[in-house]
Amino acid sequence: MSRVPLPYNPKVLDLFRNPKNLGKMEDATVVAVAGNPACGDMITFYLKINEQDMIEKASFESYGCAANIATSSIVTEMIKGISLKDAWTKITWKRVTEEVGGLPSIKFHCGILAVGALKRAIRKYYQNKGVSLDWLEKDLTFEERQALEEEELAKLLAKRMKLQEEQK
Amino acid sequence: MVENVRELLKAHEGMEREVYLDTENSSMVPQEIVEAMLPYYNQRAYGNPTLTHKPGWEAFEVIMESAQKIASFLGCKMPEEINFTPGETEANNLALMGTAFATKNKGKRIIISEIEPINVLHVTDMLQKFGFTTKKIPVNTEGFVNLEKLKEAIDKDTIIVSISAVNNELGTVEPIKEALEIVKDKNPETIFHTDASDAYGKIPLNVQDLKVDLATVSGYKILGPRGIGALYVKEGVNVEKILEGQIGTQKLWPGVENTPYIVGFTKASELAFQNFETNVNHMQKLRDKLMNGILETITEVKLNGPKGDMRAPDNVNISFLRCEGEALTIELSLKGVYVSSGSACTRRLLQPSHVLSAIGRKFSEAHGSILMKVTRYHIEEDITYVLEVIPDAVKRIRGIVGSTGVD
16 A cells, blocks of 8 residues: 655646646657556657657656656657757756656656656657667666666566466 | 645645545544543543552543453453554554564464565564564465465464454455464464454454454554554463563553543444444445445456455455556545555555455556445445546546556
């Protein structure tokens, strides 16, 4: 049962109640996912990217808590109309956390997961195009690594549970 | 941080109805119980019950009367078997640690079920540092303890077995009598403890019939105040105290007795047992209305725990698939319906309720679980309101999830 107090701020609550850019985008150029239902945390971003590599529009779907929904929503607003390069270099989990007015520390990983999903989308877009760029780091960024770690951990725990189930 | 909470509270203003269904985690204390407690703060019995003056003797008298009443509700042999503690957590700590320390030369093995509450699980984890080992007995998909496995697990080294009479999350009524017979058959020395916090006042319970050695009961789970509980210790069973300090009327718990809380706990017990059958029938009726109302109207839901008589009369626990639990609790709170979830969302470690995992629920199913407990104070209109609110709340959260939360 949930025990840690979660004093969400008004901005997070507002984004939870009235999320912006919610829903699947049929004509998305690129779609990326971070997390999975086993973590209790999952975000899908849909980006429409134009020929100048600018993000024309962005939308999201989120399986997760209020912080997950709020950070996903704010990311779609922060990246609308900016270049992929700016989105890659300027959108960090810390900035996202600031934009939602701060989060309880136990919820930092929600912002990290949202930015992880965004960076995956950008990476995937250029991979699909077969383009390599000097600002696009070859190694996974902090947020991508964290997202991967969270997914791996959930898989590991699920596996361990299954094993225990079989031993019964 | 407090500013944020004030804003959150403002968002709740102007509610048409409020229904509190989270007695699992803390209770609303009815006015009649509060009123029974009040005189004991400053009108009478405010003295220390071990001291030689009138307010002290008054306190002694009311504490003894309270122990007598609770002993009779539990079916004890004598009131001295009731040991007041500051709550369920403390009583369970006392039962396990106190038995482990009292019997450490006889053995090192502790046996619990996989679905014991955190305040049992964590104590057994802690006792490992002192050389004790824990064996957890599996449960089936409805939460019933596997008695065959229990039988296999008992050996000469087993000092204590602890199995809740009613599981706090699932409402599963465990076969305590059978479990105890199995345990004592294989090792008569083994102490049998049951956390009866969710059974007391909810199902027929008699410690002498059950023949348990130790039993925990809790104040707030029967709408008494928080901060009070008791451990039944059968006459002749040896439990060591686990805290040091001035010992008073309570041989196993040092410090000054909390007389008003003891009075509140007793009053809550009296109210629960006065019309026991009527109360239970009322809760059962509301439970079934709530449970069936959800199961029949909302798609992709799973009931956690059994149906019918082997489920506690107050417990409803349902998993909403494609719906994250913490988000749902907030959505419901904004509509005046207060519940809790088995979601792991507040933890970096991502593990949801161990109880739901133990009955075979997938993580995604456990993350979307909601636990609700009805009380005799709820009325049918409360449940009708909850049933109006839940479908929309689930629909909105599932709308945010879209296609993303599918395994």
